[in-house]
Structures are given as structure tokens and as C-alpha cells.
Amino acid sequence: MTRAVSIMWAAAVTLGSSAGIGLGILLEHALK
Amino acid sequence: MRARTIGLPLVAIGSAGFTACMVSVYSGMRDVMRTSGGFCASGGPYSIAPGHQCSSGDVRLMLVGILGGLVFAAVVAGATSWLEGSVLGVSLLMWSALFGALGWNFIDLAMNPPRGQGSTGGWIACGAVFWLMALGGLIPVLSMVGGWLRRGGKPDPSPGPIQPLVKAAVPGSVSNPNWWSSP
Numbered sequence: 001m002t003r004a005v006s007i008m009w010a011a012a013v014t015l016g017s018s019a020g021i022g023l024g025i026l027l028e029h030a031l032k
Numbered sequence: 033m034r035a036r037t038i039g040l041p042l043v044a045i046g047s048a049g050f051t052a053c054m055v056s057v058y059s060g061m062r063d064v065m066r067t068s069g070g071f072c073a074s075g076g077p078y079s080i081a082p083g084h085q086c087s088s089g090d091v092r093l094m095l096v097g098i099l100g101g102l103v104f105a106a107v108v109a110g111a112t113s114w115l116e117g118s119v120l121g122v123s124l125l126m127w128s129a130l131f132g133a134l135g136w137n138f139i140d141l142a143m144n145p146p147r148g149q150g151s152t153g154g155w156i157a158c159g160a161v162f163w164l165m166a167l168g169g170l171i172p173v174l175s176m177v178g179g180w181l182r183r184g185g186k187p188d189p190s191p192g193p194i195q196p197l198v199k200a201a202v203p204g205s206v207s208n209p210n211w212w213s214s215p
Binding site: 031 | 045046047050093112118122
């Protein structure tokens, strides 16, 4: 994995995880 | 190029799904600890103690969280592999996140126990074990990140051809072509 792809990978994980917290709270309200 | 255009969005989608499922497991576990003292059951031929009947919401949260988490973890690992990244590294990262978050549930509720909850020594022990397991994943990940930074972001050099430790002594080879006739 090149440096550019590594940085983009880290950005994708950070972005995805941040969105995932919000999605998780929505999921919690939907399932509870 | 194709790996990059599809792999990176897949990593983002997988991370979002994995985190959402982790939040689902986290809140389901927390709810069981708050309302049922940390354990519950439902269905089956046995009579379940009052106050320990699982609510359908908690069952849904745990099931969706665990099964979905496994699927999205596979998506993240698969996409990372496609991008030629470290599958071990990202798997250990997800492991640490999961056990760190669930360990926090144990420690937090042991320190601030729900009303009516007796001794919470068991929760502290569980939290400590969970955090140790999280640390077991986090230390190698930090070491990998440190190595990546020391290399200046360059890919891991390939080890090259591996020399065999043992070689077969084939009769008639270059070393002694007449081995069978020698006295």
C-alpha cells in the first residue's frame, strides 16, 4: 500500500467510523 | 486504480457498518446490565427468574450487532486486502475497538452501579480482562503504525527469496558424481 493510499485508507476509516456512531444511535432507536 | 475507486468507499462503508453494529452491541449490553443485573434469558423449557427475562429490544440489538459486525468486519478486511493493506492490522484494530468499548461498559457500570445492584467486583474483573484483550490488539497495531512512520510511509519491503534450511543430498549430484563406486 503506497503512502497516498494509506492516508486515504485512514481517512476512509475515520470518516466511516464517525458516521457509524451516528448510524448506530439511529439503529439503537430503531431496534429498541 | 479500480481497487482504489471501489476499495476505499468499501472501507468507509464497512467501517461505518462495523461501528454502527458495535454501538448496537454496546447499548444492548448496557441495557441488560442496567435492567437485569448483567444476565438475561428468554424462551426454552426452563422457567426464568423474575427480572431476568430478555426484552425483545435487547435481543434485536445484540443479534443485529453481532451478526452485522461480523459481516462488516469482513467487508473492511476484504477491502483492505484488495488495497494491499495490512489485514492483520485492521483486524486487530477492530478487535481492540470492540473489547475496549465493551470493557468500558463493565468498568463504568461497576463504578456507577444501577439501583439495586449488589457487588460489582465481577464486573471490574470482566472489565480488566476485556481491556487487557483490547491492549493485546492495540500494542501490535501501534507497533505497525510506528514501523510505517519510520519507513516514511513506504510499503513494507518484501523479504525476497527464502533460502532453504535443509537441502536433499541427491546421489550423482555435482559434488561427487561417483559416490556409489567409491570404496
